[in-house]
Amino acid sequence: MLSGLLDAAAITLLTLGLIVATIGLYGVLRMPDIYRQLHAAGTVSGVGVIAILLASVATRNAAVIAHAALVIAFVLLTAPIATHAIAWAAHRRRAVVRDARDTRGHPVPPE
Amino acid sequence: MPDVAVALALAWTTLLLVAAGLILLRARDTLQRIVAFDLLASIVIALLALLSYLRDTPYYLDAALALALLSFVATLAAARYYAEGRPF
Numbered sequence: 539m540l541s542g543l544l545d546a547a548a549i550t551l552l553t554l555g556l557i558v559a560t561i562g563l564y565g566v567l568r569m570p571d572i573y574r575q576l577h578a579a580g581t582v583s584g585v586g587v588i589a590i591l592l593a594s595v596a597t598r599n600a601a602v603i604a605h606a607a608l609v610i611a612f613v614l615l616t617a618p619i620a621t622h623a624i625a626w627a628a629h630r631r632r633a634v635v636r637d638a639r640d641t642r643g644h645p646v647p648p649e
Numbered sequence: 650m651p652d653v654a655v656a657l658a659l660a661w662t663t664l665l666l667v668a669a670g671l672i673l674l675r676a677r678d679t680l681q682r683i684v685a686f687d688l689l690a691s692i693v694i695a696l697l698a699l700l701s702y703l704r705d706t707p708y709y710l711d712a713a714l715a716l717a718l719l720s721f722v723a724t725l726a727a728a729r730y731y732a733e734g735r736p737f
Binding site for chain 2: 545548549552554555556559560563566567572575576579582583586587590591593594596597599601602604605606607609612613616617619620621623624626627628630631633
């Protein structure tokens, strides 16, 4: 009973991680400028990879779970810093904003 | 966890790796190449984790940790080099 529940949770986490990673990659292909591409790329390294690593609980192997927890802690710590460094570099080099829109979807003229 | 589920997830993650390679090939400027390399590193970390579940050994996760460390430093250095002309 409990074992089946653990398996179901792990399969759900794997599916969630893979779906989020697929949507993130599609977003990077689709988005018009670097800032919005970074928004999509952040979901892959954030939710996608961490959900796949959390699925390690179903292996019932203490060593695998401990190592996966270590990788989760490291990815949680470093992925936002890396994304922020890329966004900072884009801002510093005045990366172009294509097809800018306000919160209601109306086009915004470039400065 | 059933091995079939992990094997299917491995196959799907390999397809995602191909998609990230396409993003790298389509990149128009240096920043997009840096983003694509970051994505490739994330996907290889997921691939190594799935391989570790399939073989039931923790050593592949050590490789994933080392890859996460290297890709973090590489992304940081590349972004800072692109912005300022020197890494640190």
